Amino acid sequence: MLTVEALSVEYALPDGPLRAVDEVSFTLASGEALVLLGESGSGKSTVARACLGMAGRGARTRGRVLLDGDDLLTADERTLSRIRGRRIGYVPQDPSGYLDPLRRIGPQIAGMLRRHRAAAGRRAAAAAVPGLLAAAGVPDPERVARAFPHELSGGLRQRAAVALAVSCGPRLLVADEPTTALDALVRAQVLDLLRALCAERDLALLLVTHDLAAAHRIGGRVAVLRDGRLVRTGPAAEVLAGYPHPVDVPAARPGARR
């Protein structure tokens, strides 16, 4: 479903070009999770942005990023804005920079449904919101729908961002360090939520992280990036066996949601 073929990304810096991503190739099938693991500066976010068709204005890209056959590197902005939200959901590191601080959660999700014609009209969009929040593990979804982002805990904000990302039924979810800003227990819960959504909805998940514990938690396949190059790809258990085992994040207690 997602095919990244010999992707290279270069940024023009004042003292010469910087190759942030060098000939990276991988594929991702429906329902599959791929963890892109690497140190800071290894190029993970650049790959994730390319998979959203957002390599950046100053960036020079080569290769192909095909989503069900459509090349995101060459698509025009209009096509991309139809694809983002509808066919690709995005979960950011910090939902505060992604959710609109001036709008309540409910209207933001309803607005997304209407923009992508995923609901038949204003009422249907508003009516769909509590169910979407509940599917993202939000307790008391009616209350959360009426809240502004700053009124929610970090965990609830991230769940609301996940609900927004999957609201229009995308086939691919790109999550860029989605749990870095959360404490350990909430981090485990959000990772479990992403994994469950991926399995339930046959959604492909591309998760970017520098956190070995998060990679263990997601499982699936792991691709390791170093200095812009993929140095290893394989099943999580195999690839992660070569790294010191991190202290595991606590198991999520059923029903314990923050």
Ligand SMILES: Nc1ncnc2c1ncn2[C@@H]1O[C@H](COP(=O)(O)OP(=O)(O)OP(=O)(O)O)[C@@H](O)[C@H]1O
């Ligand atoms: N818009 C940009 N303009 C110029 N250089 C950039 C830009 N974005 C990233 N870079 C550079 O590209 C390299 C890869 O950055 P990238 O953010 O993709 O790495 P990362 O592995 O996601 O790191 P981090 O975990 O710290 O976000 C770094 O050297 C970074 O400074």
